[in-house]
Amino acid sequence: MAKDKIVLAYSGGLDTSVILKWLKETYDAEIIAFTADIGQKEELDGLEEKALATGASKVYIDDLREEFAQDFINPMFQAGALYEGQYLLGTSIARPLIAKRMVDIARAEGAIAIAHGATGKGNDQVRFELTAAALAPEISVIAPWRLESFREQFPGRAEMIAYAEKHGIPVQASASKPYSMDRNLLHISFESGMLEDPWFDASADENRDMYVLSVSPEEAPDQAEYIELTFESGIATAINGESLSPLGVMDKLNELGGKHGIGRVDMVENRFVGMKSRGVYETPGGTILFTAHRKIESLTMDREVMHLRDSLISKYSTLVYNGFWFAPERLALQALVAESQKNVTGVVRLKLYKGNVIGAGVKSPVSLYNPDIATMEADPTQAYDQGDATGFIRLNALRLKVSSGVEQSRK
Structure with a gap:
């Protein structure tokens, strides 16, 4: 008889390597390992061999980088998403794409379930499973870390390392990983270990080796660098006049931002499951893109449209953070965002210098800024009569005067 199939989100690290073997033994199933290439670089080296050596019957390593940039990062940045004023949602936005592809593979392979290595304390479990619920409610989800039998067998990292050694699982792990x-x-x-102490200074010189994408601002070049980003309908399409794909834009901006020490964030955030957690993030390219996008919007977006969209940023960001990417309310908000971005077209010039992204100019063929109207000199268009402001102020002041009168009468 053919065995049941389970599709596992596999990273090749200690947890998912142990889980692969554990699933195969516990469920007597055929385990299909899936890894999404969404820009992990060298972390993907040797993954197929590891998965097969650990017991996977089949391995998918799918290059989803262009789809990630085009269909997930770009729409989110059009919305101006920023969680709790600091976090550009780098992990959050990747999970629905990974889960979407897992569901596709499960259906193609006739699998009965998908599985993941997210813990029961984190946000990722929610993001994976809400995506699966939205796209394939008929497929079951196995979350080993929420199963008592799994936690009893692996109460800590030492037990997982011992299990890996016993079964010849090819992983490199240390019980003292910081x-x-x-x-x-x-x-x-970056999270856990030494970072669980919110007083720990992750920016200190002795911790510089932790960072991967960026130099520290102190080590960044002493000479500022100017760049120009071209936008079409809210999407960056070129850097310094060179047309690039969404993936190409992100790769280039990451290179530029990392060089100048841009995009480091250290924050304590509120997880969806109820606890606070401390995370350190490197988002060099995203920080540049976020700043540039806001600047081109300032020139091209109608005031009330911008304010309406801005009023929804917190809601939109929370939906992404909490895993509701494929929920109807996020899709409805995205339709409004797409409409707001139709004229967000033009060029933004930025100066990159020691961790800072500084605006240095903006222009657009559909600019709403009219220097003749905004000028402090004589208005040649006569589009604005300063005397009109008297009635404007008087009408807006009326309710304030009435309210003040009521308050005065009570004294």
């Missing part, structure tokens, strides 16, 4: 790291095209996140 932090965990997750990398993709948009960012790298």
